[in-house]
Every structure is written in structure tokens, then in C-alpha cells.
Amino acid sequence: MSEQTKTDYSNEFIVPEAIQALQPYRAGKPINEVARDHGLNPEAIIKLASNENPLGFSPKVTQALVDYLSHNAASHQGRYPDPNGFELKGVLSEYYGVAPDGLTLGNGSNELLEIISLAFLSPGCSAVYSAHSFMVYRLSTQARGARGIEVPAKDLGLDLDAMFEAIEPTTRVVYVANPNNPTGTFLQAQAIESFVQRVYERYGKGVLVVLDEAYTEYLEPSLRPNSLSLIEAYPNVVVLRTFSKAYGLAGLRVGFAAADPQVTDYLNRVRQPFNVNQLAQLAATVALKDEGFLQQSYESNREGKQYLSQAFERMGIPYMPSFTNFILFEQPRAAEVAQALLAKGVIVRPVAGDGLPNHLRVSIGTASENEAFVTALSEVLQAMGLAD
Ligand SMILES: *Cc1c(COP(=O)(O)O)cnc(C)c1O
Numbered sequence: 001m002s003e004q005t006k007t008d009y010s011n012e013f014i015v016p017e018a019i020q021a022l023q024p025y026r027a028g029k030p031i032n033e034v035a036r037d038h039g040l041n042p043e044a045i046i047k048l049a050s051n052e053n054p055l056g057f058s059p060k061v062t063q064a065l066v067d068y069l070s071h072n073a074a075s076h077q078g079r080y081p082d083p084n085g086f087e088l089k090g091v092l093s094e095y096y097g098v099a100p101d102g103l104t105l106g107n108g109s110n111e112l113l114e115i116i117s118l119a120f121l122s123p124g125c126s127a128v129y130s131a132h133s134f135m136v137y138r139l140s141t142q143a144r145g146a147r148g149i150e151v152p153a154k155d156l157g158l159d160l161d162a163m164f165e166a167i168e169p170t171t172r173v174v175y176v177a178n179p180n181n182p183t184g185t186f187l188q189a190q191a192i193e194s195f196v197q198r199v200y201e202r203y204g205k206g207v208l209v210v211l212d213e214a215y216t217e218y219l220e221p222s223l224r225p226n227s228l229s230l231i232e233a234y235p236n237v238v239v240l241r242t243f244s245k246a247y248g249l250a251g252l253r254v255g256f257a258a259a260d261p262q263v264t265d266y267l268n269r270v271r272q273p274f275n276v277n278q279l280a281q282l283a284a285t286v287a288l289k290d291e292g293f294l295q296q297s298y299e300s301n302r303e304g305k306q307y308l309s310q311a312f313e314r315m316g317i318p319y320m321p322s323f324t325n326f327i328l329f330e331q332p333r334a335a336e337v338a339q340a341l342l343a344k345g346v347i348v349r350p351v352a353g354d355g356l357p358n359h360l361r362v363s364i365g366t367a368s369e370n371e372a373f374v375t376a377l378s379e380v381l382q383a384m385g386l387a388d
Contacts, residue, residue, distance in 0.1 A: 018123075018145045025135055029347050040345045046372050048363040049349040050250065051181070051215075051326050055300060055366070057248035057283065058293035064286040065279060081278040088281045091288050092256060096228050101261045104268060105276045109214060109242040109255030113140050113175075116238065116257070118270040120172045120208060121146040128166050129175040130158045132183050132354050134212060137175040146172075156320060156328070157185030160195045167199070167207060174199065177212045179219070179323040182351045182361045186323035189225035200234045208263070210238045214255075215324040217246035217294060218301055223323070228258050235260035243280075245325060246297050247287045254280040301325045304364040311374045315381070326363045333386065334360050340380040346373050 028049025035042040089100040106112035113136050121127060123145035129137040131153045141148040151166045153159060158180055167174065176195070179186040196209050211227050227239045242255035254276050257267060287293075308327055312319040319329035328351070331337050338350045338360055349361040362373060381387040 016145060018142050022139060022142055023353070025139055026353055028349050029342070031347070034342055034345070034347055038343055038345070045345045045347065046365065046369045047347045048326075048365050048369065048373055049347040049361075051245055051324070051363045052250045053246060053248035053297055053325070054304075054364070054369060055248065055293075055297055058287055058290040060290045060293070061249070061283045061286045064282055068279070068282055079278075080274050081276065081281060083273040085276060085281055088254075088276075088285045091285050095288055096258065098228055098231070098258045099261070102231065102258055102264050104257040104259070104264050104271065105281070106255045106257065106271075107275045107277075107280075108244055108250075108253045109212065109240040109257070110136055111253075111275060112240055112255055112257045112267075113137065113210075113212070114143075115267050115271050116173060116208070116210060117141060117144050117146070119266045124170060125172045126168055126170045127173040127175065128163055128171055130163065130177075130180070132156055132180070132351075132356055133158065133175070134177045134181050135354060137177075141173075153183070155185075156183040158187060160187065160191060164195065164198055167203065171207055173208045173210060175210050175212060177214070178225070179213075179215045181214065181324065182326070182349070182354050182356070182359075183328050184320050184322035184324045184326060186219065186223065188223070189227070192225060192227065193230060196230055196234050196237055200236050203236070205236050208236050208238055209234075210240060212240045214240070214242045214245050216241065218298060218325050219323055231258060231260060235263070238263060243284045243287060246294055246301075247284070248297070249280065249283055249287060252280040252283050253277070254284045300366070301364050304367065304370050307367070307370050308362070308364060308374070311370075315374075315378060315387070322364075326361050328356070328359050328361050330358060331360050332358055333384065334358055336384065337377075337380055337386075340384065341373075341376055344376045344380070346376045348373075 031042050031045045031047050034045055085105040089103045092103055093100045117140040121144040126147040126149050127141040128149045131150050138148050149166050151163045199207055199209050216224055230237045238257055238259040240257050244250035305322055312329055317329050319327050335350055338348055341348055351359050351361050
């Protein structure tokens with residue numbers, strides 16, 4: 001029998017250093033939490049903090065979900081979802097012209113970022129990403145015990161030349177958010193393709209380039225890059241898309257990765273078999289086909305963007321011209337302003353954790369939400385003596 005006893009241990013949880021150093025992802029505050037904290041009616045709260053579609057999702061999705069829940073034979077209910085997402089991959093394949101063996105479904109593209117880091121990163125490896133970019137790149141890299149190489153941004157956007165130069169022999173993945181969150185900047189398709197080409201010519205399949213395109217549907221049609229078409233020539237490219245933003249399915253959780261079949265095979269090895277639930281698969285299948293709703297969401301966002309941009313100009317508040325459904329604006333005493341807005345029932349996103357302590361990010365809402373935000377912001381700035 002072992003001589004060791006419990007007292008030989010420090011009686012502390014033993015956690016890898018990389019995990020101890022993790023700062024958890026700070027999501028936009030949920031409506032119910034703000035209602036509880038500030039004694040407000042949840043119905044009156046305006047959440048402009050997580051870049052969700054303010055129109056919700058397509059009524060056709062609602063109908064499909066209701067039909068599924070009310071008519072589906074009992075023999076189907078209670079079953080695990082299709083582990084291979086056959087139908088959803090089928091419609092994606094047809095819509096985007098990518099073979100199903102190049103598609104991986106995820107519980108949001110967030111999970112796909114995790115899956116990529118599980119498959120391609122380990123201690124001793126590194127990943128390259130930009131400062132002021134999507135925080136999950138850093139978190140998922142760190143959680144694998146791999147090293148993150150954060151490259152300074154250029155005018156709050158991605159500096160692709162510097163990112164290329166930052167690649168080291170240990171680097172296995174480069175993360176490119178385009179458009180970028182939380183700054184709203186965008187790089188033209190041509191710049192992305194020449195970056196991908198440079199990386200492939202120098203490093204071949206040794207370095208993956210992950211093109212995270214969560215906001216692509218909000219781009220003007222003439223700007224929308226056809227990144228999926230890059231995969232054939234550049235097998236090191238992984239394209240991530242999500243149903244959480246323009247399609248409005250953030251609450252259902254579904255996204256996909258398009259990649260070379262070999263990369264897809266590796267992703268599939270570490271993916272949980274039932275990672276995308278049945279309702280999410282169904283919802284995405286229906287959402288993809290409702291182009292009218294997508295168009296309506298695009299138009300509504302375009303109008304809201306114009307309205308908010310003009311309001312910032314009128315108030316003399318510097319902001320980043322946006323290619324997305326949110327706007328980053330400058331605000332000295334950002335934390336206090338965000339707090340004062342919360343007390344008025346308006347939730348915006350502080351971005352100090354993204355290295356931007358003097359900015360706030362506001363998601364573009366419906367016309368009435370945008371107006372309420374502008375009114376609340378000008379009242380707050382008046383009260384704090386910060387108005388122009
Ligand atoms: C919102 C977002 C995602 C993913 O959202 P999911 O809901 O997990 O699909 C991924 N990347 C960026 C840059 C985002 O802003």
C-alpha cells in the first residue's frame with residue numbers, strides 16, 4: 001500500500017499554468033441580469049452588446065421549429081441529432097458549391113475555433129492573431145497550452161504584412177477576422193488572397209490561415225469576398241461562417257467551417273459527435289433558403305449604420321467606419337459611460353479587455369433601439385459633463 005496520504009498534497013487544485021492564466025471571455029450582459037441589477041423591466045431593456053440580429057430570425061424558421069415540435073413523431077423525439085448534419089451540409093454544399101466532405105458544423109463558429117485549436121495546437125506550438133481582434137483566438141490558443149503571438153494592429157485594423165512577418169517555425173495557425181470584431185474594419189478580398197498566397201508559398205500546409213467571416217452577409221454585395229473559392233488552390237485555408245449574426249440564430253448555436261477534406265477530417269476527429277443540436281440544424285437549413293429575410297436584415301442594418309454614424313458625427317464622437325452590424329466609438333471614461341447607460345437600460349459593450357479602454361462597441365439595432373441609444377448616450381454625456 002502507498003505510504004502517501006492526502007496530507008502529502010498541498011490540497012490545492014492542480015491546474016495547468018496556461019489555464020490559471022486565462023481570463024474568461026466576457027460576453028455582453030444578458031437582459032435579465034441587467035433587469036435584476038438595476039430594478040428595470042426586462043421588456044424595456046435595449047441590448048446592443050453582442051451583435052445579434054435585432055430582427056431576430058426568419059418567420060420561416062419559426063414555422064419550421066413549431067412544425068417540428070408539434071408534428072414530429074414521438075419516435076423521432078428524444079433521439080440524438082444527426083451527427084453528420086446530412087441535410088444542413090447538403091443545402092450548404094449546394095448553396096456555396098463546396099463538397100460536403102469539406103464542411104464541418106459547429107455549435108456556433110466559436111466551437112469551430114475550439115475544434116481547430118484542439119486539432120492543430122499543442123504545447124510548444126504558437127498561433128498568430130491581431131491585437132483588438134476576436135478574443136476567442138487568444139483564449140483557445142492559451143487553453144491548449146500553446147503560445148499566442150499578438151501582432152499590433154494598424155489603424156485599428158489587421159496588419160497583414162506584420163502578421164506574415166510574425167509567423168515563427170512553431171506557428172500552426174493564423175487567425176484573420178474579416179471584417180474584424182470589435183473594430184469593424186475590413187480588408188478587401190485581394191489583400192486576403194495575396195496574404196493567403198504568401199503564407200502558402202512559404203509554409204505550404206504547415207500553417208493554417210483561418211478566415212473568420214462572421215459578418216460577411218452584412219458587407220455590401222460588391223465587397224463580399226468569395227473566400228470559399230480559395231480552398232482549392234490553397235489547402236491551408238479554413239473559412240468560418242456563422243448563423244449567429246445576419247441569420248439571427250445566435251441563441252440556437254450553429255456555424256460551419258469550409259476547408260480541404262484532409263483538414264476537415266482532422267477537425268472531425270476531435271469534434272463531439274452530437275455538437276450541433278437538432279433544432280439548430282433544422283433552423284439553419286431553413287434560414288439559408290430565406291434570402292428575403294437576409295436582404296431585409298442587410299437593409300435594416302445599412303440604415304441603422306447610417307443613422308448611428310450621423311449621430312456620432314453630430315455629437316462630435318470619433319468612430320470607426322463600420323463594415324459590420326456594430327460600431328466602435330471613442331469614449332474617454334468608457335467604463336463609466338457604459339455603466340451609466342446600463343442604469344438607463346441600454347447595454348453596450350466595453351472593450352477594455354480587447355485593449356481598447358477608451359472605446360465602446362454598440363451593435364446596430366432596430367430604428368427605435370438606435371434612437372433610444374442615441375438619446376440615452378447624449379443624456380449620459382450631458383450629465384457627466386462630457387457633451388460637446
Ligand atoms: C460573433 C463572432 C463569432 C462567432 O459566433 P458564434 O455565435 O459562435 O457563431 C466568430 N467570430 C467573430 C469575429 C465573431 O464576431
